[in-house]
Amino acid sequence: MKVSEAITSRRSIRAFLDRPVEEDVLRRIIERAARAPSGGNLQPWHIYMLRGEPLTQFKQLMSERVAAEPGGEGAGGEGVDYVMYPEKMGRAYMERRSTFGEALYTSLGIQRGDRESRSKWMHHNYQFYDAPAGLFCYVSREAGPMQWADLGMYLQSVMLLLREEGLDSCPQAAWARYGRTVSSFLRAPDDQMLFCGMAIGYADAEHPVNTFATERILTKEFATFLGFDGAGS
Numbered sequence: 001m002k003v004s005e006a007i008t009s010r011r012s013i014r015a016f017l018d019r020p021v022e023e024d025v026l027r028r029i030i031e032r033a034a035r036a037p038s039g040g041n042l043q044p045w046h047i048y049m050l051r052g053e054p055l056t057q058f059k060q061l062m063s064e065r066v067a068a069e070p071g072g073e074g075a076g077g078e079g080v081d082y083v084m085y086p087e088k089m090g091r092a093y094m095e096r097r098s099t100f101g102e103a104l105y106t107s108l109g110i111q112r113g114d115r116e117s118r119s120k121w122m123h124h125n126y127q128f129y130d131a132p133a134g135l136f137c138y139v140s141r142e143a144g145p146m147q148w149a150d151l152g153m154y155l156q157s158v159m160l161l162l163r164e165e166g167l168d169s170c171p172q173a174a175w176a177r178y179g180r181t182v183s184s185f186l187r188a189p190d191d192q193m194l195f196c197g198m199a200i201g202y203a204d205a206e207h208p209v210n211t212f213a214t215e216r217i218l219t220k221e222f223a224t225f226l227g228f229d230g231a232g233s
C-alpha cells in the first residue's frame with residue numbers, strides 16, 4: 001500500500017467486525033510506529049495495548065463505571081486532566097465540530113434534540129466501539145506542547161500502519177473522561193497522564209456509522225504558499 005492510499009483510506013471507524021486481530025500484527029505496528037519523529041528524539045509516547053481476556057475484563061469494568069458515572073469521573077466529567085477544546089473556540093472551529101456531529105448522528109438516525117440517544121451512543125466509546133483491540137496513549141505530566149505534538153505523529157503512524165494490514169481504527173479522546181479508572185486498571189504510574197485511546201479492528205463496512213465521510217476545508221483556507229505560480233484550489 002502506498003502512503004497516499006493509507007492516508008486517504010484512513011477514517012475513523014466506529015463499528016467493528018467480531019474478528020480478532022493477531023497479536024504479532026499489533027506488536028509489529030506499535031514497534032514500527034516508533035520511527036515517528038519527536039523533538040530531541042524524546043519519544044514521549046507511552047503505549048498500553050489491550051486485547052483478549054484483559055480487554056474483556058476491562059470492558060466489563062467500564063460498563064459498570066459508565067453506569068455509575070455516565071458523565072465521566074468527577075463532577076460532570078471534570079476529572080479530565082487536560083482541556084480538550086478551548087472554552088472559547090472560534091466560530092469556524094465550532095462550525096466544523098457541529099457539522100461533524102450532525103453527520104455522525106444523522107448516519108445513526110438520531111435527531112438533533114435527542115440528547116439521550118446521543119449520550120447513549122457516546123458511551124460506545126467506552127467499549128472501544130466493540131473493537132477486538134484497543135490502545136491507550138499516555139504522556140508524562142511534565143510534557144509540554146512539543147511532546148503532545150509528538151504523540152500525534154506516533155498515533156497517525158499507528159493508524160497508517162494499521163491500514164497497511166487491512167485494519168481500521170478510531171482515535172478516542174473520550175477516554176480522558178475516565179482517566180482514573182483506565183490508569184488504575186492499567187497500573188499506569190501517577191506521573192503519566194492519559195491522552196487518548198484508540199479502537200482497533202476490522203471495519204464493519206455495513207454499519208451505518210461507518211458510511212459517512214467527513215469533509216475537509218479547502219487547502220487555501222489553511223495553507224499559504226509563497227513562491228508558487230499556480231492558482232491552486
Ligand SMILES: Cc1cc2nc3c(=O)[nH]c(=O)nc-3n(C[C@H](O)[C@H](O)[C@H](O)COP(=O)(O)O)c2cc1C
Pocket residue numbers: 010011012013014100125170171172173174175196214
Ligand atoms: C485526538 C483525537 C481525538 C478523537 N476523539 C474521538 C472520540 O473520543 N470519539 C470518536 O468517536 N472520535 C474521536 N476522534 C475522531 C474524530 O472525530 C475524527 O478524526 C474527525 O471527525 C475526522 O474524521 P476521520 O477521522 O473519519 O477522517 C478523535 C480524533 C482525534 C485526532
